[in-house]
Amino acid sequence: xxxxxxxxxxxxxxxxxxxxxxxxxxxxxxxxxxxxxxxxxxxxxxxxxxxxxxxxxxxxxxxxxxxxxxxxxxxxxxxxxxxxxxxxxxxxxxxxxxxxxxxxxxxxxxxxxxxxxxxxxxxxxxxxxxxxxxxxxxxxxxxxxxxxxxxxxxxxxxxxxxxxxxxxxxxxxxxxxxxxxxxxxxxxxxxxxxxxxxxxxxxxxxxxxxxxxxxxxxxxxxxxxxxxxxxxxxxxxxxxxxxxxxxxxxxxxxxxxxxxxxxxxxxxxxxxxxxxxxxxxxxxxxxxxxxxxxxxxxxxxxxxxxxxxxxxxxxxxxxxxxxxxxxxxxxxxxxxxxxxxxxxxxxxxxxxxxxxxxxxxxxxxxxxxxxxxxxxxxxxxxxxxxxxxxxxxxxxxxxxxxxxxxxxxxxxxxxxxxxxxxxxxxxxxxxxxxxxxxxxxxxxxxxxxxxxxxxxxxxxxxxxxxxxxxxxxxxxxxxxxxxxxxxxxxxxxxxxxxxxxxxxxxxxxxxxxxxxxxxxxxxxxxxxxxxxxxxxxxxxxxxxxxxxxxxxxxxxxxxxxxxxxxxxxxxxxxxxxxxxxxxxxxxxxxxxxxxxxxxxxxxxxxxxxxxxxxxxxxxxxxxxxxxxxxxxxxxxxxxxxxxxxxxxxxxxxxxxxxxxxxxxxxxxxxxxxxxxxxxxxxxxxxxxxxxxxxxxxxxxxxxxxxxxxxxxxxxxxxxxxxxxxxxxxxxx
Ligand SMILES: Nc1nc2c(c(=O)[nH]1)N[C@H]1C(S)=C(S)[C@@H](COP(=O)(O)OP(=O)(O)OC[C@H]3O[C@@H](n4cnc5c(=O)[nH]c(N)nc54)[C@H](O)[C@@H]3O)O[C@H]1N2
Ligand SMILES: Nc1nc2c(c(=O)[nH]1)N[C@H]1C(S)=C(S)[C@@H](COP(=O)(O)OP(=O)(O)OC[C@H]3O[C@@H](n4cnc5c(=O)[nH]c(N)nc54)[C@H](O)[C@@H]3O)O[C@H]1N2
Ligand code: SF4
Ligand SMILES: [Mo]
Numbered sequence: 001x002x003x004x005x006x007x008x009x010x011x012x013x014x015x016x017x018x019x020x021x022x023x024x025x026x027x028x029x030x031x032x033x034x035x036x037x038x039x040x041x042x043x044x045x046x047x048x049x050x051x052x053x054x055x056x057x058x059x060x061x062x063x064x065x066x067x068x069x070x071x072x073x074x075x076x077x078x079x080x081x082x083x084x085x086x087x088x089x090x091x092x093x094x095x096x097x098x099x100x101x102x103x104x105x106x107x108x109x110x111x112x113x114x115x116x117x118x119x120x121x122x123x124x125x126x127x128x129x130x131x132x133x134x135x136x137x138x139x140x141x142x143x144x145x146x147x148x149x150x151x152x153x154x155x156x157x158x159x160x161x162x163x164x165x166x167x168x169x170x171x172x173x174x175x176x177x178x179x180x181x182x183x184x185x186x187x188x189x190x191x192x193x194x195x196x197x198x199x200x201x202x203x204x205x206x207x208x209x210x211x212x213x214x215x216x217x218x219x220x221x222x223x224x225x226x227x228x229x230x231x232x233x234x235x236x237x238x239x240x241x242x243x244x245x246x247x248x249x250x251x252x253x254x255x256x257x258x259x260x261x262x263x264x265x266x267x268x269x270x271x272x273x274x275x276x277x278x279x280x281x282x283x284x285x286x287x288x289x290x291x292x293x294x295x296x297x298x299x300x301x302x303x304x305x306x307x308x309x310x311x312x313x314x315x316x317x318x319x320x321x322x323x324x325x326x327x328x329x330x331x332x333x334x335x336x337x338x339x340x341x342x343x344x345x346x347x348x349x350x351x352x353x354x355x356x357x358x359x360x361x362x363x364x365x366x367x368x369x370x371x372x373x374x375x376x377x378x379x380x381x382x383x384x385x386x387x388x389x390x391x392x393x394x395x396x397x398x399x400x401x402x403x404x405x406x407x408x409x410x411x412x413x414x415x416x417x418x419x420x421x422x423x424x425x426x427x428x429x430x431x432x433x434x435x436x437x438x439x440x441x442x443x444x445x446x447x448x449x450x451x452x453x454x455x456x457x458x459x460x461x462x463x464x465x466x467x468x469x470x471x472x473x474x475x476x477x478x479x480x481x482x483x484x485x486x487x488x489x490x491x492x493x494x495x496x497x498x499x500x501x502x503x504x505x506x507x508x509x510x511x512x513x514x515x516x517x518x519x520x521x522x523x524x525x526x527x528x529x530x531x532x533x534x535x536x537x538x539x540x541x542x543x544x545x546x547x548x549x550x551x552x553x554x555x556x557x558x559x560x561x562x563x564x565x566x567x568x569x570x571x572x573x574x575x576x577x578x579x580x581x582x583x584x585x586x587x588x589x590x591x592x593x594x595x596x597x598x599x600x601x602x603x604x605x606x607x608x609x610x611x612x613x614x615x616x617x618x619x620x621x622x623x624x625x626x627x628x629x630x631x632x633x634x635x636x637x638x639x640x641x642x643x644x645x646x647x648x649x650x651x652x653x654x655x656x657x658x659x660x661x662x663x664x665x666x667x668x669x670x671x672x673x674x675x676x677x678x679x680x681x682x683x684x685x686x687x688x689x690x691x692x693x694x695x696x697x698x699x700x701x702x703x704x705x706x707x708x709x710x711x712x713x714x715x716x717x718x719x720x721x722x723x724x725x726x727x728x729x730x731x732x
Contacts, residue, residue: 028548029066029497044068050077050551052482052494054474055094056616057150058082058216059482061492061552062091064475069499071095071475076217080552081486086217089614093626097473098501102457102622102693104470106504116468121506121514124467129518131450131466132165135422141166142391145412146425149173152494153479153529154427157512160386162425164521168389169421171409175402175711176435176718178338181331182403183715184348187579189356190569192403194367195486196330199225201365202323203232205316207258207351208336210235212242214611220246231365232319236261237335238608238676239639251316252676254307255608255721256596258336259347261313262329262354263593264302267294268317269357276324276359283568284356286578290590297593305593307676324358326365335610339717343594345401349579350591356575364562372485373555376539383535386524394421399716400585408716410436410709413444423450426461427508428471430618433460433689433702436718437662440709454511457622458692470505477507480533481547487560491540492552493533585714597710597722605644605680607660607725609703615685621696622688630686636700637670639681640727645671648729655731660706660723666730667701680725 029049047066052059061080065073074095078085097103107124108116119127135143144167148158159170174182182192198204199222211219223246227233233247238255253261269275270291280287299310299317306313320327329351332338337348360366393404395411402408409431415421424445432441438460445451445464453465462468471477479494506514509532513525527535534544540555547553570576578589588594600606614620614629621627630636638658640650650656652671657664658680665687675681687702707723 029495049495049497050493050548051475051497052492053083053087053091053094054151054494055090055620059151059492059494060087060091060217062087063551064497066498071098071498077551079550079554080492081484081488081490082216082218084218084221086221088215088217089629090215090616090620090626093614093623094616094620095475096623096625097456098475098498100457100622102695103473103502104456104458104462104468104505105502106470108468110466121504124469125514125518128450128452128467128515129520132423132519135449136165139422140391141389142169142394143167143420143422144425145169145171145394145416145421145423146427147171147173147409147412147429147431148427149429151428151479152482153477153508156480156532157508158425158427160524161512161516161521163386163389164516164524165519166389168391168393169407169412170393171412172406173409173429173431173435174339174406175408175410175716176339176720177334179403179406179408179717180339180344180712180715181333181337181348182406183401184337184345185352186403187345187401187570187582188349188352188576189361189566191369191566192405194331194361194369196328197326197365197368198222198231198233198330199229201226201231201326201328203234203319203327205234205236205320205329206243206247207236207262207329207332208334208340209330209332210237210241210243210335210610212245213613214333215613232323234316238679239610239681240674241610242613251308251312254305254676255336255606255679256341256343256599257306259343259350259591260297260302260305260593261308262347262350263294263297263591264299264313265317265320266290266350266354266357267297268299268314269321270294272321274318274321275357279359280356283361283575284577285572285574286576286590290353290577293590293592307678320358324366325360325363327358328355328360328367331367335608335721339712339719340608340721341719342597342712342722344712344717344719345715346587346591346594349582352575353577353591361566362562362564368487368560368562369566370486370560371489371558372483373489373491373540373558374483375481375536378535378539383527383532384524395716399711399714401581401587401714402716408711410711410718411716413441417444417447419447422448424448424452426451426453426455426465428455430455430459430461432464433618434704436704437707437709438689438702438704439662454508458690459618460688460690463690463692469511470502471511472500472502472505472507476500476505477509478529478533479508480529481537489555489558490552491537491542491547491555493544493547495548582714587714597719598724600678600724604724604726606678606721607658607682607703607706607723608679608721609682609684612683612685615683618685618688621685621699622693624695627695627699630699634668634670635683636686637668638701639670639672639675641675641677641679642671642673644677645669648727650727650729651732653732654729657728657730658701658706658725659728660708660725662708663705665701665705680727
């Protein structure tokens, strides 16, 4: 598939053309700009620069090759820990965003008729500042909030700006991604994630995590290596996803029941005494309480819930015992334990406790706590400290287990609807299309007095805004460094690699700096992004110049060593088999079976979703070449189990109407043996409802439209798969 995409890419130079130009030699992007400024360049100038992809949050490092400031090709940097030399198809395809005809070109303001009109930057800033002042005047700074998708500069500048206004309310997309996972892990092991050492493992189980479709190139490479070196790889997924290419077994579980599987595997280990008793004793608190609950979770009990035979469950548990401590349940990301169900947070807790039974933490082949290096303290004269906001992040009272680093943006939406939050800023976030039911979000965000969206194209979220501010694309701006967690911690840079395409766009650092100035808090932004990047890098022995040379730099002296006893950063300082905070939040002390909030019957289905390798969330479907792959391979179809389809008289390619309690839509069907019969699987990228995205608009269905607005108790997530749908054939 990607080969096809690559041959179509119009920006790739023919190799003969490149060869001629190479004769002129390569220069860095900075030198190219100087040459251009001096206007002495008669011959086309080739330049190269390191930067980072922005098509998903993995931020793979690459070298960009340009001719006269225009992008010609990208090559993944071999040293970069995220890509290890290979970008994925999205990484190549998404670079076209810079030249997209649907880019936002000017600041926009919505007029009384609800239409956008172009305004000057100064006018936008001064009107926004006026509204900010009025909101703060009447409701205090805590009525201001922001949402950002964690990118290096986006995160830093959004937080700094909102904090400077006196508000702590900065949220991320976590509530629709990995909030339950991070929060459940925090309750149990005091860390929001870990890394399974797949390559050195004897056995790794993936529960709703799909390396081959929800791609990070280095993870795919690791999995391939693990598979080739004999690690036993087990995929637990209602769908036989493409990771099966590197796996030994597919466990086609009923969706939403992973907790029962884990509890009953734990039952087997505890009942047979096949767990690391010494490890549990030394590191855990409350084990006996969990063990008492596990007694009833026999494989026979779990078979009825999960649809997986008791024999298979017992075998998997015994295989784990045999492989321990070089074994683990992989950390997962989104599906099943991230934000899908009423039991996602509790499933995440159980995952950590199961790994504890294996005694695999920080063991070779087990589950590791690698580390990152961070920027040290900066000179406060040049980079003034922003005072800590008086009121803490809103929403944590209602969802007390939500990871405090991200909060629950859905509770923020509710607060907007109720009028407690009145002004919201969005940076690189398409909340309205992806974080929960879009109709609810449109209403909630529609209640705001001020909504400002900074984006590169007219997203569904931007459509709702009062002001839309056009960012430069990621290829056109320099950001602050990205510190990368790993076996050897690293740092990489997103740098400007092409000349600005649209003259009236501005980079994120400039936008927030100028907004701050207009809002009267400009004193917190008296530096350029280059100065900040350089200062941060100098605290770790590097400089902007030295990082630009190499793209990625490693901290070899901080390399991971197996065997270290982790510091369990929980209230008890132990691995918490029982948690007081969970009890306070209305859950059980130890993870017990908690059924999903809805269950499909024999006439309907649970709608589940997932990634396709050529798209990211909602942000890439407007890229023509990526969407062409969708069309060529008919990728908008929903998957339906072959037996169920036969029973309903539905054939491959038929058109069906899918209806949930809140939405209905028609789509074509892919009939397959590769899906659990209780599930209907929908790709999560389609159904764009912004007419200004001319390629993506109206193609396919949007998963989130079918999901009612509801929030996982205690954890604050979107419960994206707590939805039952009926299916009716409407056309052959
Ligand atoms: N429908 C749907 N919903 C989803 C998902 C899905 O696959 N489909 N996935 C879920 C998951 S796992 C996650 S992590 C979240 C992700 O949710 P988000 O982080 O909101 O990601 P996207 O939906 O891709 O929206 C990103 C927005 O950023 C804009 N953007 C892209 N580049 C730039 C830039 O350089 N500058 C600025 N200012 N904006 C830019 C895009 O145009 C787009 O509007 O969504 C969750 N919800
Ligand atoms: N191509 C692509 N890659 C991406 C992204 C992207 O948008 N596109 N986004 C990145 C981001 S932000 C994220 S969060 C990750 C997400 O990474 P993943 O969590 O791996 O991705 P998903 O596709 O959401 O879900 C993985 C699998 O879970 C299965 N699943 C659904 N429901 C259940 C269930 O109840 N139980 C079990 N056991 N399995 C279930 C789905 O069938 C799917 O195959 O991907 C990252 N990589
Ligand atoms: S995984 Fe693909 S889309 Fe994500 S950063 Fe890497 S190359 Fe870009
Ligand atoms: Mo995500």
